[in-house]
Amino acid sequence: MxxxxxxxxxxxxxxxxxxxxFHLPAANAQSVAPEVxxxxxxxxxxxxxxxxxxxxxxxxxxxxxxxxxxxxxxCDWSKVRVEYADTxxxxxxxxxxxxxxxxxxxxxxxxxxYLRKAGxxxxxxxxxxxxxxxxxxxxxxxxxxxxxxxxxxxxxxSFGKVAGEAAKLAPPKDVALxxxxxxxxxxxxxxxxxxxxxxxxxxxYGIDAQLPGMVYAAIGQCPVFGGRLKSVDAAKIxxxxxxxxxxxxxxxxxxxxxxxxxxxxxxxxxxxxWSFGGNEIASxxxxxxxxRAGLDDASNVVAARRDGxxxxxxxxxxxxxxxxxxxPYLAHATLEPMxxxxxxxxxxxxxxxxxxxxxxxxxxxxxxxxxxLENVYVHRVQLGGGFGRRGGSQDFVRQGVQIAKAIAGTPVxxxxxxxxxxxxxxxxxxSLVRIKxxxxxxxxxxxxxxxxxxxxxxxxxxxxxxxxxxxxxxxASFADQPYSIPNVRIEYAQRNPHVPVGFWxxxxxxxNPFMRESFVDELAQAAGKDxxxxxxxxxxxxxKERGVLEATAKAAGxxxxxxxxxxxxxxxxxSYGSYVAAVAELAVNDKNVVDIKRLVLGIDSxxxxxxxNVVAQMQGSAVFxxxxxxxxEITIKDGRVEQSNFHDYRMMRLREMPKVEVVxxxxxxxxxxxxxxxxxxxxxxxxxxLFAATGKRVRSLPLKxxxxxxx
Amino acid sequence: MRRRSFLIVLSGLAxxxxxxxxLDPITQGAPVKQGRVKLEMPLLxxxxxxxxxxxxxxxxxxxxxxxxxxxxxxxxxPEARMASFHLGPRAGAAEIASRVRLAGSxxxxxxxxxxxxxxxxxSAKVVVTLSACVDELGx
Numbered sequence: 036m037x038x039x040x041x042x043x044x045x046x047x048x049x050x051x052x053x054x055x056x057f058h059l060p061a062a063n064a065q066s067v068a069p070e071v072x073x074x075x076x077x078x079x080x081x082x083x084x085x086x087x088x089x090x091x092x093x094x095x096x097x098x099x100x101x102x103x104x105x106x107x108x109x110c111d112w113s114k115v116r117v118e119y120a121d122t123x124x125x126x127x128x129x130x131x132x133x134x135x136x137x138x139x140x141x142x143x144x145x146x147x148x149y150l151r152k153a154g155x156x157x158x159x160x161x162x163x164x165x166x167x168x169x170x171x172x173x174x175x176x177x178x179x180x181x182x183x184x185x186x187x188x189x190x191x192x193s194f195g196k197v198a199g200e201a202a203k204l205a206p207p208k209d210v211a212l213x214x215x216x217x218x219x220x221x222x223x224x225x226x227x228x229x230x231x232x233x234x235x236x237x238x239x240y241g242i243d244a245q246l247p248g249m250v251y252a253a254i255g256q257c258p259v260f261g262g263r264l265k266s267v268d269a270a271k272i273x274x275x276x277x278x279x280x281x282x283x284x285x286x287x288x289x290x291x292x293x294x295x296x297x298x299x300x301x302x303x304x305x306x307x308x309w310s311f312g313g314n315e316i317a318s319x320x321x322x323x324x325x326x327r328a329g330l331d332d333a334s335n336v337v338a339a340r341r342d343g344x345x346x347x348x349x350x351x352x353x354x355x356x357x358x359x360x361x362x363p364y365l366a367h368a369t370l371e372p373m374x375x376x377x378x379x380x381x382x383x384x385x386x387x388x389x390x391x392x393x394x395x396x397x398x399x400x401x402x403x404x405x406x407x408l409e410n411v412y413v414h415r416v417q418l419g420g421g422f423g424r425r426g427g428s429q430d431f432v433r434q435g436v437q438i439a440k441a442i443a444g445t446p447v448x449x450x451x452x453x454x455x456x457x458x459x460x461x462x463x464x465x466s467l468v469r470i471k472x473x474x475x476x477x478x479x480x481x482x483x484x485x486x487x488x489x490x491x492x493x494x495x496x497x498x499x500x501x502x503x504x505x506x507x508x509x510x511a512s513f514a515d516q517p518y519s520i521p522n523v524r525i526e527y528a529q530r531n532p533h534v535p536v537g538f539w540x541x542x543x544x545x546x547n548p549f550m551r552e553s554f555v556d557e558l559a560q561a562a563g564k565d566x567x568x569x570x571x572x573x574x575x576x577x578x579k580e581r582g583v584l585e586a587t588a589k590a591a592g593x594x595x596x597x598x599x600x601x602x603x604x605x606x607x608x609x610s611y612g613s614y615v616a617a618v619a620e621l622a623v624n625d626k627n628v629v630d631i632k633r634l635v636l637g638i639d640s641x642x643x644x645x646x647x648n649v650v651a652q653m654q655g656s657a658v659f660x661x662x663x664x665x666x667x668e669i670t671i672k673d674g675r676v677e678q679s680n681f682h683d684y685r686m687m688r689l690r691e692m693p694k695v696e697v698v699x700x701x702x703x704x705x706x707x708x709x710x711x712x713x714x715x716x717x718x719x720x721x722x723x724x725l726f727a728a729t730g731k732r733v734r735s736l737p738l739k740x741x742x743x744x745x746x
Numbered sequence: 747m748r749r750r751s752f753l754i755v756l757s758g759l760a761x762x763x764x765x766x767x768x769l770d771p772i773t774q775g776a777p778v779k780q781g782r783v784k785l786e787m788p789l790l791x792x793x794x795x796x797x798x799x800x801x802x803x804x805x806x807x808x809x810x811x812x813x814x815x816x817x818x819x820x821x822x823x824p825e826a827r828m829a830s831f832h833l834g835p836r837a838g839a840a841e842i843a844s845r846v847r848l849a850g851s852x853x854x855x856x857x858x859x860x861x862x863x864x865x866x867x868x869s870a871k872v873v874v875t876l877s878a879c880v881d882e883l884g885x
Contacts, residue, residue: 126789136877395875398790402798408790426877429792497876498795500824500849538877 074153077198088132092418095648096142107154111181119415136392140611140708155210164201224647241389244376246446253298259674315674329488329528337504348482348522352473360550361735364669365463371419372456375435389418391426399429423538461537478562511543552606552719587637591618604723610715613707617720630746631693641705656713785856794848803840813840822852
């Protein structure tokens with residue numbers, strides 16, 4: 036472990052709530068003593084260090100997770116510092132911090148139990164140490180705000196004074212956790228611990244890694260997915276100023292130079308021959324054709340849900356509606372492109388990279404360099420955006436370590452260009468869905484059929500076997516639709532084109548609720564009913580969907596009349612264990628310019644750990660989803676991605692952002708996700724409002740392809 | 747169901763031997779002992795698609811005393827019996843190295859079948875760090 040002097044040097048240099056350092060310490064800078072337990076370190080000056088194991092990419096969990104520990108610990112929040120758990124210690128200490136992945140909106144909901152127990156356990160140990168010192172029963176002592184008090188005598192001591200002794204005690208076996216209604220730190224809108232460093236420019240992202248003697252790598256990957264490098268004429272650029280090495284790899288070429296610009300410019304001049312392997316004939320049209328065949332194929336189709344008798348239901352219906360919906364491939368477009376800084380030296384690997392799963396980066400670095408896990412150090416940094424790109428695939432770590440290994444001993448910073456990043460993503464899958472429903476005489480659905488023809492992330496990226504052949508993300512919100520419909524059949528046709536797919540924020544719920552909730556609107560229209568009342572009537576009273584739908588409609592004033600020319604739409608869905616609803620109000624002019632007046636987003640996440648952060652996540656979800664809705668589309672020509680940078684893969688601009696109102700409607704009793712659910716109901720609510728305004732039903736995205744622009 | 751029975755068997759093996767539907771077809775009910783076999787797999791794998799694996803068995807590999815086969819058994823893969831390597835004295839050393847595909851975090855067993863009919867085993871726990879935005883796959 037690091038020496039105390041080294042650690043202090045790093046932490047004082049930064050001075051904020053977080054510790055970052057780009058140096059090569061003997062081991063990672065991690066506070067060691069007195070460690071009450073793996074999550075809690077209390078210094079003699081009463082500073083409490085709470086460890087955070089997962090990643091922070093702006094989702095705020097680093098703060099929320101620490102709030103949960105601090106709540107049970109009964110410490111003084113103003114003395115809390117949050118520090119990343121070290122992946123090397125994680126390996127040596129038998130994964131003491133559990134899962135390190137910040138994915139699937141699960142950082143809080145899947146660690147809240149052990150985080151709260153860690154806080155409570157540390158508190159009990161600190162109290163026991165004080166009681167031992169005073170020679171009084173521990174039950175007579177209480178802890179509050181970092182101070183331990185012996186009730187009968189009124190004696191007091193602080194956490195810092197007893198932490199050394201507490202660290203020697205055995206952890207308690209069982210600890211009681213507080214009822215969330217008694218929370219004082221959790222549940223409160225505490226300011227994010229990383230914001231001061233972000234504002235002051237002190238925060239360090241992966242891209243900021245800077246090491247003495249560092250060299251730089253630019254990378255060119257085979258433009259056609261699945262292709263291989265055939266040949267490269269390295270001699271052509273080897274004499275160029277600053278160029279150190281040309282590295283031909285299996286599916287990419289790296290140029291290493293003394294600065295990144297020289298590496299990148301040299302790469303442009305490098306003659307490279309690729310072997311495309313047949314995929315160079317694929318196009319968006321051929322891929323759509325392939326998916327379309329999946330809608331009609333009788334084979335290679337599995338049932339994801341079967342209720343009642345679909346055919347009978349349809350046959351007995353007074354009216355049958357049918358529609359096809361489509362959503363395209365999307366790129367993650369993180370502001371910070373992919374990259375990885377690494378040193379491979381004397382059997383040890385050090386890595387600095389923006390990752391959503393430091394443990395996965397650790398495993399990748401070890402496997403790539405061929406060294407034991409114990410010899411790898413993944414230095415923790417903040418992420419310049421993640422959105423799912425930096426978790427499921429660790430391609431950038433594999434490349435960074437391969438390059439560092441090839442120039443062993445020298446630190447090398449691999450940085451992708453924006454163009455590489457846009458064209459070598461693991462894209463949100465496209466999806467083509469046929470939906471059919473039968474209504475009875477009163478307009479209620481008696482039968483619902485969906486066939487989803489789409490790639491499977493789980494079988495192609497994770498290479499995992501699918502249970503019953505169903506990718507749960509591909510059929511999400513269809514297979515688990517909450518409406519009272521007696522006859523339902525949901526089918527999945529797994530169709531995998533050559534384009535790599537991955538987890539894009541909200542994954543299946545980024546597209547399927549758009550289709551389901553738009554079609555429910557079509558049914559309401561056919562039934563001649565109000566879209567809110569129609570949904571409400573179909574949702575059993577016990578469902579959380581109904582609760583959040585009602586809360587959101589009420590906050591949006593659904594029953595109130597709208598100004599002339601303003602129209603609205605509504606939608607509701609479950610997503611990542613939370614329940615969300617959205618109401619969009621907008622006006623459309625004769626040039627199809629959409630003026631979004633207001634977006635009301637409701638969420639029932641069970642509990643709320645940091646309300647301010649939940650609001651921020653809902654607002655951020657609106658930015659992300661509106662961007663995708665209006666412009667997001669990755670298209671394929673000659674086997675490769677056509678878009679390359681922000682000029683043709685457009686982001687939303689500040690002035691285009693509508694007002695977002697967030698309705699927090701936590702109903703308690705469960706822990707739902709926050710980072711992803713916010714997006715799920717926005718697209719259908721907005722498209723339903725567009726229908727109300729224009730009479731035009733949007734069944735595919737993005738909206739630019741229908742001539743809509745944002746005001 | 748299958749996973750649970752397998753775990754019971756594994757814990758049973760630690761104490762001695764016990765019948766198991768996965769091992770029985772190989773062992774024919776013969777007792778399985780811990781030892782002589784060394785299974786090396788990383789504690790962490792970023793992706794289950796290709797996980798390195800090395801098995802070595804202490805054996806003189808002579809005509810009289812050698813390893814007849816090394817079996818790899820998975821706790822969680824759709825195909826529990828991942829591989830069987832058949833060896834003889836001419837193999838020289840009872841050692842295999844390969845890469846295997848794992849359907850998620852699990853324990854893997856290497857079972858060695860000796861020429862005297864005895865069975866020896868070792869096991870390794872591998873965590874596949876699935877960074878999946880999917881609830882159903884929590885590792």
